[in-house]
Amino acid sequence: MDTENKKSRSDILGVDPMTFVRDNIKNMEPYSCARDEFSGDADIFLDANESPYDNGVNRYPDSSQQQLKDIISVVKGCEGGLSTDQIFLGNGSDEVIDLLLRAFCEPAQDNIIICPPTYGMYSVSASINNVECRKVPLDEDFQPRVETILSVADSRSRILFLCSPNNPTGNIMDNQKVDRLLREFPGIVVMDEAYVDFAPGCSMVDKLDKYCNLVILQTLSKAWGMAGIRVGMCFASTEVVEVLNRIKPPYNVNSLSQQRAMETLNDKKQLTDHVQEICGERERVKKALEILPLVDKVWLSQANFLLVRVKNARELYLYLVKNGVIVRDRSTVKSLEQCLRISIGTKEQNDRMMELIASSCKL
Numbered sequence: 245m246d247t248e249n250k251k252s253r254s255d256i257l258g259v260d261p262m263t264f265v266r267d268n269i270k271n272m273e274p275y276s277c278a279r280d281e282f283s284g285d286a287d288i289f290l291d292a293n294e295s296p297y298d299n300g301v302n303r304y305p306d307s308s309q310q311q312l313k314d315i316i317s318v319v320k321g322c323e324g325g326l327s328t329d330q331i332f333l334g335n336g337s338d339e340v341i342d343l344l345l346r347a348f349c350e351p352a353q354d355n356i357i358i359c360p361p362t363y364g365m366y367s368v369s370a371s372i373n374n375v376e377c378r379k380v381p382l383d384e385d386f387q388p389r390v391e392t393i394l395s396v397a398d399s400r401s402r403i404l405f406l407c408s409p410n411n412p413t414g415n416i417m418d419n420q421k422v423d424r425l426l427r428e429f430p431g432i433v434v435m436d437e438a439y440v441d442f443a444p445g446c447s448m449v450d451k452l453d454k455y456c457n458l459v460i461l462q463t464l465s466k467a468w469g470m471a472g473i474r475v476g477m478c479f480a481s482t483e484v485v486e487v488l489n490r491i492k493p494p495y496n497v498n499s500l501s502q503q504r505a506m507e508t509l510n511d512k513k514q515l516t517d518h519v520q521e522i523c524g525e526r527e528r529v530k531k532a533l534e535i536l537p538l539v540d541k542v543w544l545s546q547a548n549f550l551l552v553r554v555k556n557a558r559e560l561y562l563y564l565v566k567n568g569v570i571v572r573d574r575s576t577v578k579s580l581e582q583c584l585r586i587s588i589g590t591k592e593q594n595d596r597m598m599e600l601i602a603s604s605c606k607l
């Protein structure tokens with residue numbers, strides 16, 4: 245008996261997502277691709293109608309991305325370890341968001357909860373899947389309102405999306421609040437950690453063994469600098485990962501992306517260097533912006549962008565555009581009146597952006 249290492253079910257907190265996997269998905273026969281039906285060594289592959297002429301990409305990619313997951317489990321593993329069957333990979337984390345909705349939310353019946361202002365894809369994906377999206381705005385410190393979320397949730401609430409550090413506000417969600425939501429929310433709690441590489445020590449990965457309803461999203465698109473290859477990572481219980489594997493397009497991460505991702509993940513030094521540089525620039529830019537008369541407020545950020553409230557956001561945005569600098573105008577978003585979201589670039593790019601903002605005051 246393996247009672248020492250394996251936690252018994254009663255030690256694990258949070259609602260069990262397996263109780264609300266959609267019936268059609270529970271009952272379906274997953275697609276089995278040619279390479280899945282054979283494992284072992286062979287010299288001649290005549291099973292998948294591929295071209296026999298070797299050009300590096302004539303074969304289908306590994307549909308289970310095993311080598312890449314091996315590396316991710318080492319890079320992302322915490323003290324308790326992260327096994328490869330707790331990892332699911334998507335064509336960007338946007339694909340994972342969609343697959344979670346498809347697996348766990350019955351269209352026209354179930355609902356999800358989001359906490360705006362936050363990342364836009366949760367509600368878009370919900371609309372596409374005909375799933376009701378309930379909004380419980382973050383409080384004045386951009387923290388989740390736990391009581392309100394729990395009272396808005398009902399027996400058909402399947403997923404709560406939280407984002408930490410949050411896009412576009414840049415702050416980390418309070419740990420105690422998240423813990424309480426994990427314990428009491430009646431569905432899955434997704435922690436979108438797209439920016440967590442800029443906030444070392446803030447990932448919830450080490451809580452996966454404690455909560456069976458915790459699903460973590462990370463990505464190679466931001467700190468890792470690989471937005472173009474579209475690799476999103478999902479860390480969850482082996483059961484949730486299994487469900488996602490059943491419904492994913494068989495070859496959702498192509499071989500060039502898998503290859504490039506492995507090379508990049510092996511260069512952790514470059515990640516650390518870039519993160520350090522970006523975070524240094526972020527603080528320098530924050531201080532410099534704060535003393536400009538046109539700038540009302542710059543929020544603290546644990547990500548690679550700053551949320552900035554200015555005197556006239558739309559006008560400033562258009563002035564920057566006219567001069568070849570594009571930032572994100574968030575001023576039409578509720579509770580973000582007169583706000584721009586500015587990504588941190590290189591020192592030269594940031595200087596140019598700040599020169600323009602300073603010069604716009606004198607117009």
Ligand SMILES: *Cc1c(COP(=O)(O)O)cnc(C)c1O
Pocket residue numbers: 335336337338339363407411436438462463464465471474475476
């Ligand atoms: C950028 C971003 C993503 C998108 O990640 P991809 O892996 O590029 O799809 C997900 N969540 C948040 C909060 C983001 O800001």
